[in-house]
Amino acid sequence: MIPARPRRPHLLAACALAVGLAAPIRAQVARGTVVDEDGIPVRTALVVLLDAAGKQRAAVLTDSAGAFVVRAPVPGAYQLRVARLGYRPSAPLPVTLAAGAAAVERHIVAAALPVELPAITAAAKRRCTSQPREGEAVAVLWYEARKALQATQLGGGARTYSFRTLRFIRRLEVPSLRVLADTSQERVEFTRGSPWVSAPVQRLLEGGFIVPQDDGGAIYYAPDAKVLLSDEFAGAYCLMPAEDQEHDRVGIHFQPVERSGPPAVTGTLWLDRASFELRQLVYGYTRADLPEGPVDKLGGTVDFNRLPDGSWVVWKWRIRMPLTALQELHFGGRRSNRVYMIGMREEGAEILEVLSRPDERPVPLPAPDSARAAPLPAGPQIPVTLYLRDRDTGQPVVGAEVLFGTRTSPLLSDSAGAVTVGPTPAGGHTLIVRHAAYGMFRDSIDVTDQPAFEIRLPGQAVPIRALEITARSAVTAARLARGTRADILTRAELEPLASRARHVGDLLRDIPGLTVRELRSARGTGPLRGVCVESGRGVTQLRPAREECASVLLVIDDIPVQPSGAPGLTDLQAETLLNLPPTAIESIEFLNAAEAGPKYGTGAMRGVLVIYTRGKGPYAPNKR
Numbered sequence: 001m002i003p004a005r006p007r008r009p010h011l012l013a014a015c016a017l018a019v020g021l022a023a024p025i026r027a028q029v030a031r032g033t034v035v036d037e038d039g040i041p042v043r044t045a046l047v048v049l050l051d052a053a054g055k056q057r058a059a060v061l062t063d064s065a066g067a068f069v070v071r072a073p074v075p076g077a078y079q080l081r082v083a084r085l086g087y088r089p090s091a092p093l094p095v096t097l098a099a100g101a102a103a104v105e106r107h108i109v110a111a112a113l114p115v116e117l118p119a120i121t122a123a124a125k126r127r128c129t130s131q132p133r134e135g136e137a138v139a140v141l142w143y144e145a146r147k148a149l150q151a152t153q154l155g156g157g158a159r160t161y162s163f164r165t166l167r168f169i170r171r172l173e174v175p176s177l178r179v180l181a182d183t184s185q186e187r188v189e190f191t192r193g194s195p196w197v198s199a200p201v202q203r204l205l206e207g208g209f210i211v212p213q214d215d216g217g218a219i220y221y222a223p224d225a226k227v228l229l230s231d232e233f234a235g236a237y238c239l240m241p242a243e244d245q246e247h248d249r250v251g252i253h254f255q256p257v258e259r260s261g262p263p264a265v266t267g268t269l270w271l272d273r274a275s276f277e278l279r280q281l282v283y284g285y286t287r288a289d290l291p292e293g294p295v296d297k298l299g300g301t302v303d304f305n306r307l308p309d310g311s312w313v314v315w316k317w318r319i320r321m322p323l324t325a326l327q328e329l330h331f332g333g334r335r336s337n338r339v340y341m342i343g344m345r346e347e348g349a350e351i352l353e354v355l356s357r358p359d360e361r362p363v364p365l366p367a368p369d370s371a372r373a374a375p376l377p378a379g380p381q382i383p384v385t386l387y388l389r390d391r392d393t394g395q396p397v398v399g400a401e402v403l404f405g406t407r408t409s410p411l412l413s414d415s416a417g418a419v420t421v422g423p424t425p426a427g428g429h430t431l432i433v434r435h436a437a438y439g440m441f442r443d444s445i446d447v448t449d450q451p452a453f454e455i456r457l458p459g460q461a462v463p464i465r466a467l468e469i470t471a472r473s474a475v476t477a478a479r480l481a482r483g484t485r486a487d488i489l490t491r492a493e494l495e496p497l498a499s500r501a502r503h504v505g506d507l508l509r510d511i512p513g514l515t516v517r518e519l520r521s522a523r524g525t526g527p528l529r530g531v532c533v534e535s536g537r538g539v540t541q542l543r544p545a546r547e548e549c550a551s552v553l554l555v556i557d558d559i560p561v562q563p564s565g566a567p568g569l570t571d572l573q574a575e576t577l578l579n580l581p582p583t584a585i586e587s588i589e590f591l592n593a594a595e596a597g598p599k600y601g602t603g604a605m606r607g608v609l610v611i612y613t614r615g616k617g618p619y620a621p622n623k624r
Contacts, residue, residue: 028072028097032106034062034082041066042110044312046083046151050092051076061154075099080106083147086276088113137241141252142234145269148278148304149225151312161307161363164188164353171512172320172344175294177393180343186352188360198224201232208262210288217509220321222283222300223265237264248273256287263288267299278304278312291324293341297392298322300348303458307354308363316458318348323512384424384447388417388433391456400435400457404445410434433457487511487590490619494585501582504611505531511590514609519549519574530574535592535607549574552590552607553600556580557616560603586612587619 030049034042047068049058057078062068072078079092090111095104168184198204199221211219227233233254242253251270267283284299300319307313323343329336354363386404388397396417401410404421411419424447431443438457445453494507501507505516519530532549554561554573561573589610596604612620 028075028099028101029069029103030072030078030080030095030097030106031067031069031103032108033066034068034108034110035066036110037112042082042084044151045110046147046154047108048081048083050079050081052078059150059154061151069103072097080108082108082110084110085144085147085151086114086274087111138239138252141241141250141271142239144276145252145271145278146229148271148276148312149229151278162188162355162357162360163313163351164355165349166352167349168347170346171323172346174341174343175297176395177297177344177390178395188355198222198227201227201230205232205236206262208288209265210263210285214506220285220319222302222319223281228269228281242268242270243273244270247279249279259287261287265299277306280304291322291339291341293322295322295341297344305351313351316348316350318346320344320346383420383422383451385452386413386419386421386431387452387454388413388419389454389456391458397435397438397457400433400438403430403432405429431455487513488619489588491586491614491621494582494588498582498585503528503531504577504580504582504585504588505533507582507585507588508533508590508609511588513592513607514552514590517549528578531577532574533577533609535590550606552609553596553603554609554611555600556611557613560600580611584613586614587617589619 034045034047036042041062041064043062043064043066045062045066045068047060047062047070048056049070049072051057057073058070060068060070070080075098077094077096079094081092082090088111090108093106093108095106097104164186165188166184166186168182170179170183171181172178173180204221204223204227209221209223211221213219223233236257237254238257240253240255242251243249244251247270249270250273251268253266253268255266256264263285264287265283266286267281269278270280270282271277272279281302282299283301284296290298298320300317302317303315304312305315321344322341323345324339325342327338327340329338355361356363384404386402388400388402389395390397396413396415398413398415398417400413400417400419402413402419402421403410404419405424411421413419426447428444428446431445433443433455435457443455489507489511497507505518508514508516513535515534517532517534518528519532520528530549533552533554534550535552551573554576556576561576591604591608591610593604593607596608600608610617612618614620
């Protein structure tokens with residue numbers, strides 16, 4: 001998936017100012033305000049422009065004053081329709097938009113008739129509805145979900161806020177899902193429009209949501225808002241109503257109509273029962289040849305939240321992909337392969353703090369719906385104790401920083417995930433939890449006569465930059481069994497791969513923690529001009545915007561290959577990895593920053609890739 005690229009806030013502000021000082025808007029434009037029946041402005045209402053055939057040609061959200069400006073693609077006769085979450089749409093208002101004419105002004109009173117959801121019965125849950133209009137409950141939910149998704153695409157608070165975010169990559173143990181390794185980085189970013197981007201829907205329906213790669217790994221896709229909104233998705237998937245009484249929400253469960261075909265997704269789009277606001281997307285994979293292991297834990301979640309100005313943002317996201325190994329099996333002279341899961345790679349992000357622009361001051365927000373404090377059974381009156389648990393596994397969360405009530409200094413959770421906050425007055429208290437592996441979230445706890453509370457910490461998340469994760473395979477199960485390091489490849493292991501490898505980068509895809517990218521000219525469609533090898537291990541560094549390749553240090557036969565140091569030019573290391581014949585390599589070893597630092601100094605901040613050519617190095621036959 002292609003990440004949505006942040007734009008410069010100062011440039012956007014200047015453009016907005018220029019528009020504000022310009023002459024009156026002309027050329028097929030409708031503008032106006034939306035108010036309710038009491039004359040109060042309706043913010044973040046969806047104003048849709050329909051052509052003569054009833055097809056949507058444009059859509060915008062009203063601002064805090066209920067104002068909107070919508071532009072038609074061509075002159076003609078149109079209709080304006082206002083859609084609000086939880087309410088029936090207003091009657092279409094006809095407008096004629098002419099080229100070169102002054103903007104058409106319209107004052108719209110939005111309908112105040114609430115949407116009524118038919119009862120969701122067990123029979124309705126079992127029914128597969130391939131088109132939303134075929135089931136009454138599904139039709140209502142689908143229409144409200146489409147409004148919510150479209151509002152999320154148009155929202156994001158880009159004009160008002162920037163976000164302090166936490167991005168992370170974890171390696172998880174299976175089946176316990178215990179975190180074995182974690183790298184993360186906080187940053188402040190400014191996004192506009194929807195940062196949640198997937199592949200085109202037709203490509204996903206025809207090619208599948210899981211695309212195998214030549215190296216034995218696969219690319220996993222998640223459905224984005226545009227995919228879920230499409231008629232093609234609705235036609236290829238069963239849509240069934242769902243409800244979650246524990247969290248007071250309703251939703252649409254989706255699964256493919258056909259039992260066979262390319263890999264597909266299955267999941268539920270959840271909405272608040274009362275307001276129909278979008279809450280969460282939960283999805284997994286089906287019709288796929290998945291490795292042996294806890295496949296029900298694969299997939300991801302996307303959480304949504306409303307900002308103070310009423311706009312919407314992807315609050316957090318998480319995706320889990322399998323890490324696999326290959327084992328050769330021999331039965332009666334026959335040989336077969338078994339692919340099984342040795343772990344999971346989890347990637348995600350979350351918004352830690354919303355900052356007002358341009359002063360960058362923190363903006364108070366309601367707690368996300370996904371973190372709830374559940375009181376444990378009542379006991380003796382003792383100082384309040386909080387028990388922190390992983391929401392998915394139930395395991396204690398150790399070493400979390402906890403601020404509760406009026407405390408200004410944090411407490412740390414112990415080996416049982418417990419924090420004793422001391423005698424606490426009755427009433428509502430704010431809880432803030434920070435943890436390297438869980439990020440930060442806020443919640444509100446009402447202290448009455450309950451002495452203890454269990455806090456279920458949700459997985460990680462953020463405005464989604466891309467939901468495409470490449471899960472690489474391990475070299476072989478036999479190699480792991482004999483204790484060979486996963487970041488060393490010797491000639492015996494390289495020879496079966498070298499004859500099929502196009503370049504050295506193809507040999508590196510089995511080393512955990514390394515990412516291999518091919519550099520091409522002409523915006524990625526031209527000839528191959530280099531191979532970039534980057535690492536998420538050691539010191540976490542995101543690639544600067546102008547730096548094409550944040551490469552590890554390359555050392556060949558004990559001689560470092562220095563980068564060019566010129567942004568925009570193909571790095572000498574990238575050229576060397578492209579041109580070095582795979583069949584000429586004796587061994588490859590990757591050293592993380594901690595291992596390589598004493599020998600290679602600051603040049604090893606991103607790790608070091610040590611390559612020896614045939615007959616050289618500590619792993620050559622004559623050196624053993």
